[in-house]
Amino acid sequence: xxxxxxxxxxxxxxxxxxxxxxxxxxxxxxxxxxxxxxxxxxxxxxxxxxxxxxxxxxxxxxxxxxxxxxxxxxxxxxxxxxxxxxxxxxxxxxxxxxxxxxxxxxxxxxxxxxxxxxxxxxxxxxxxxxxxxxxxxxxxxxxxxxxxxxxxxxxxxxxxxxxxxxxxxxxxxxxxxxxxxxxxxxxxxxxxxxxxxxxxxxxxxxxxxxxxxxxxxxxxxxxxxxxxxxxxxxxxxxxxxxxxxxxxxxxxxxxxxxxxxxxxxxxxxxxxxxxxxxxxxxxxxxxxxxxxxxxxxxxxxxxxxxxxxxxxxxxxxxxxxxxxxxxxxxxxxxxxxxxxxxxxxxxxxxxxxxxxxxxxxxxxxxxxxxxxxxxxxxxxxxxxxxxxxxxxxxxxxxxxxxxxxxxxxxxxxxxxxxxxxxxxxx
Amino acid sequence: xxxxxxxxxxxxxxxxxxxxxxxxxxxxxxxxxxxxxxxxxxxxxxxxxxxxxxxxxxxxxxxxxxxxxxxxxxxxxxxxxxxxxxxxxxxxxxxxxxxxxxxxxxxxxxxxxxxxxxxxxxxxxxxxxxxxxxxxxxxxxxxxxxxxxxxxxxxxxxxxxxxxxxxxxxxxxxxxx
Numbered sequence: 001x002x003x004x005x006x007x008x009x010x011x012x013x014x015x016x017x018x019x020x021x022x023x024x025x026x027x028x029x030x031x032x033x034x035x036x037x038x039x040x041x042x043x044x045x046x047x048x049x050x051x052x053x054x055x056x057x058x059x060x061x062x063x064x065x066x067x068x069x070x071x072x073x074x075x076x077x078x079x080x081x082x083x084x085x086x087x088x089x090x091x092x093x094x095x096x097x098x099x100x101x102x103x104x105x106x107x108x109x110x111x112x113x114x115x116x117x118x119x120x121x122x123x124x125x126x127x128x129x130x131x132x133x134x135x136x137x138x139x140x141x142x143x144x145x146x147x148x149x150x151x152x153x154x155x156x157x158x159x160x161x162x163x164x165x166x167x168x169x170x171x172x173x174x175x176x177x178x179x180x181x182x183x184x185x186x187x188x189x190x191x192x193x194x195x196x197x198x199x200x201x202x203x204x205x206x207x208x209x210x211x212x213x214x215x216x217x218x219x220x221x222x223x224x225x226x227x228x229x230x231x232x233x234x235x236x237x238x239x240x241x242x243x244x245x246x247x248x249x250x251x252x253x254x255x256x257x258x259x260x261x262x263x264x265x266x267x268x269x270x271x272x273x274x275x276x277x278x279x280x281x282x283x284x285x286x287x288x289x290x291x292x293x294x295x296x297x298x299x300x301x302x303x304x305x306x307x308x309x310x311x312x313x314x315x316x317x318x319x320x321x322x323x324x325x326x327x328x329x330x331x332x333x334x335x336x337x338x339x340x341x342x343x344x345x346x347x348x349x350x351x352x353x354x355x356x357x358x359x360x361x362x363x364x365x366x367x368x369x370x371x372x373x374x375x376x377x378x379x380x381x382x383x384x385x386x387x388x389x390x391x392x393x394x395x396x397x398x399x400x401x402x403x404x405x406x407x408x409x410x411x412x413x414x415x416x417x418x419x420x421x422x423x424x425x426x
Numbered sequence: 427x428x429x430x431x432x433x434x435x436x437x438x439x440x441x442x443x444x445x446x447x448x449x450x451x452x453x454x455x456x457x458x459x460x461x462x463x464x465x466x467x468x469x470x471x472x473x474x475x476x477x478x479x480x481x482x483x484x485x486x487x488x489x490x491x492x493x494x495x496x497x498x499x500x501x502x503x504x505x506x507x508x509x510x511x512x513x514x515x516x517x518x519x520x521x522x523x524x525x526x527x528x529x530x531x532x533x534x535x536x537x538x539x540x541x542x543x544x545x546x547x548x549x550x551x552x553x554x555x556x557x558x559x560x561x562x563x564x565x566x567x568x569x570x571x572x573x574x575x576x577x578x579x580x581x582x583x584x585x586x587x588x589x590x591x592x593x594x595x596x597x598x599x600x601x602x603x
Contacts (some may be wrong), residue, residue: 001560001589001592001593002589005542005546005561005562006561008537008539009461009542009543009562010544011455012453012454012457012539013453013454013456014453014456014457014460014543015456016452016453016456016470016473017470019470020444020448020452020456020470020473020474021448023470024444024448024474024477024478025441025445025475027474027478028441028444028478028481031478077446083530089523164546204572213481235495299488330508346488347489361485361487361488361489362488363485364486365485404483404485404486405478405482405483406500406503407483407484407486408488411558
């Protein structure tokens, strides 16, 4: 009865309503429209970054030659001073107008509001006359030792009369201080590069015959190897320590396909030519051909690669100590392109190339692998001007299988890595 | 036009080739869907979902083995996922639906294809799914157990009962003639 049922229905063509194709046609059209959502995400991220930068440039940090003014002689306490300073000098050109390089500082009525709102701190330091060289120090204590013996420098909150002074120096906190502190907000850009190690997990996603066996054979022949990634991110840190950043990333996961074929027969042919000369000068040539079958093992090794372009969206929190900083980062990484190449067993357990060396018909992997979860803890130490260096051990988990939906096996990854990089503060 | 030409055209996302593939194989694949879903609307849904999956994963086909067999395999997988989603295999002991059906055919060897589809469709959903998977689509009991989240022994007993019920229905049909 089983065979009868099977034979009868195997080639039987049921009537298909016209609406079936219309539905498929509509779905295919919709899919084509939605094929590039991640490009939209990237575009939106770039627009937001641009708007954020313009906002920062025009509202938070206006041009340096904007007019500023000091109105009275109020002197603040020393307690609010940061640990170190950057100093700029302004030479008097005419009454109440000072220049530093190409930048012009006009001591006008607007100084109070500008210095208090356009810089990420409330206090600044000012010196005049012969003390300028001594002002150029990077120690708060040294500056205030000077203050005890000289007229300048003085710590001024926002208001000081500068009229009549030939030269002034205005100092503000070194970035080292407010990178560590949570009291200010600012934009940054960072470049990261790191080494990764991928951990592969194969699962049976379709219960085709021999799928279990296929998975076992795959697992025995594929090994993770050192991988790497690099990214360029831009972001913003809020005074509370919360931060957000996004950008573009290249990541490459590497694996090795290694197969030892035992009992491989290699045919070796040996040709021997002997020439024997007779007394009369003639000679005889004797050719001997020997063919031997050599039994041995053959090793196949191929480096497999997943080359990916990603858009990370990371949020984090920065904790700062007296001379170090820690950032806890987490977020989602959107894969926008994945190019796979290498060699694995196909479903019939034959080593088969895919990607560049493949024939185009064995393409087990997706061209986009979707979302992955990122988590990392960053340890920050040194500062060089506006630049900061750090290391960040991290973990990345891919939610989706790298293999296509109808491939018998699912193939997921968890990646452990360590990243180092540098961050530049605007 | 050969299957190879059609496949290459579909891989280029050419809608005309996709339509040709649909026209050529939709009848056979609809039969597969009807085996799992006697309700015509569900069968049509499965067919549409199956073709979408086929077009999405056509690059998987490596031109080794039967293309028709590969298409059926994709559609069967889609049907099984749909069954899992819609919980069609919920009640394994439900026999009531089989007793209310009518069959009009003279003998097993004279059963027409539509009669067979009707008889299979009359089985309770659990019996029908196991019978289809084991007899028609070549799954093992171990694989069936994995897909349907049941034990292997349950799968075997469902198959036995499905066969008994099919025989009974065919005999009753003979007697009524």
